[in-house]
Amino acid sequence: MATIYEVSKLAGVSLATVSRVINNNPRVSDKTRQKVEIAMSELGYRPNSIAQSLASNCTNSIGIMVSELHGPFFGQMMAGIEAELRAFGKHVIITTGHSEQDKEKEGIDFLISRNCDALIVHVEAICDEDLHKLTQGDTPIYYMSRSIEGLEEHCIHLNNELGGYLATKTVIEQGHTDIAYITGPEFKPDSQDRLAGHKRALAEHNLNFDKDLYYIGDFKETGGRDGIKALLAKKVNFSALICANDEMASGAMTYAREHGFILPQDLSIMGFDNIIFSRHIYPKLTTIDNPVNEMGHMAAKLVLKNVYKHKNITIKHSFEPSLILRDSITNLVTA
Amino acid sequence: MATIYEVSKLAGVSLATVSRVINNNPRVSDKTRQKVEIAMSELGYRPNSIAQSLASNCTNSIGIMVSELHGPFFGQMMAGIEAELRAFGKHVIITTGHSEQDKEKEGIDFLISRNCDALIVHVEAICDEDLHKLTQGDTPIYYMSRSIEGLEEHCIHLNNELGGYLATKTVIEQGHTDIAYITGPEFKPDSQDRLAGHKRALAEHNLNFDKDLYYIGDFKETGGRDGIKALLAKKVNFSALICANDEMASGAMTYAREHGFILPQDLSIMGFDNIIFSRHIYPKLTTIDNPVNEMGHMAAKLVLKNVYKHKNITIKHSFEPSLILRDSITNLVTA
């Protein structure tokens, strides 16, 4: 591989001049610039990005941590981030945290040790306090899908409470009063907020939150299966089931159908997230849209603005969920 | 951030010695090593990986290119690669090629310019010839889900022809003779091979390949929808529909049901890939398992062995698909 030195020799200029044309420094005459460009292409020269990083103290790399690499939710999130960043020549280093505190901390550590210019992370298990400490460090960190007190400027998040409220309100307005709820892992902020919204909608309509109609799932299909099974075993009546994400809704549907339910007549089901597959499961899932791809773009823009000093970027820290009405809920009012 | 120099001063040894303990060089006395380690932890020292890369000409980074970051298929693939590599302190730089030749070439270029030690790429649009040229370059490149003549040692692939054969054979053995087929984009090797297997099974059972029962899809839900719609419009009878991947199968199911079909009684559907969701769509999809996560692990091992010279790793270049029998196909023989 040719180096900058060889280019400078061939072009008959100094190292500094070559460096200037590489970096589009305007203080180079057109003639000189041309000479250098010819020399570069003649040698098939490409700058060594590692050397550039060392000298400039800027790696053009952004570390991303998600809980899992697979899964429709994280896929959309990463796609949004990568597309935005790649357009500006930045690259993403990706790792996983598996929703476990130790692994999340280790993942962040790993990315920092990689000299990333900034981090965009989706942490689920690390507490706010530790996040405050991490944010003190040299590497700027931004948080996806989380709202941390005092760190609002570092967060891009969805109003999950409103989403949970919307979901339950919708079900109630269709005439349901016996409503079961499968939540996600209790320690996850998303679970907590969605549940809070659920309770608010219930209260607003003078409905009680019934522990017997409540199950703690895992945000995966399994959680939906196990949840509905446990709920059914309690022999408490419910005409609608709200799941805190689409994957659990899908699992619950599968289980219900395996056990003789006709959907949605026998049981109405509401999801959350609007993952791509939600419109392809049967019956088509009514759910709450989570604009995670857009949020990924926004997180990337946040980095572009704060770390790379791009101008004229407007940042939106908080996103609103919206209702996606499909076929999985029976309307008891018009029926 | 403390540098190696400060550590050496505090420990009262030379730079070289500190470097040795960082790199676990055995030629350091225990006493000296301890002194250095104490100094390191006292200063909170962590090596600058960029400087290490420049000096050692090894970045410990592997470039990954997939067509899309979202989607269950690529998610599983990346998860396999990342898990394996991360266990050895390597990190992955991920970018996308969007199944377009220009973008794929640009993506590879991008990763090479990032000084990756090796690349693991899933290319769909670049032809074999260009891949041969790319493989001549300085950066070792390995190909996922592809088998290129003369580059077998650089490939990890699935026997797609066998998969296509298995799929069609299964459908035929359940008594179906009027079988429609929705393929993926014609230029993609996966499509071609699966189709070839389909034709082989047909021929083996003295069935004709009928152009009227054939549609070229896009490997997405849309392709399944549009495909079955077009097929139905031709008014040619078919009792079974084979889709070249699960996403198209899912799209076809949704469309069929929207148009009054009872599944699987009115139409049997076969998928391919066994993505996670295939067991949660209704009816549960019979499909061909594509061990893409395992293949991701293997691609990573290939890099570990060839690039990082790990010993005692056995590489398997070719993987076999297997049948996953579920509920989406009606057995006409026993019925």
Added chain:
DNA sequence: CTGTTAGCGCTTTCAA
């Protein structure tokens, strides 16, 4: 507008 000259923080001979 162009060139000189120090580094960036680490690895790696080579000698001792």
Added chain:
DNA sequence: TTGAAAGCGCTAACAG
């Protein structure tokens, strides 16, 4: 077993 010193390829003052 340890240290000295020469780079790795580039950027960024500074001087001219």
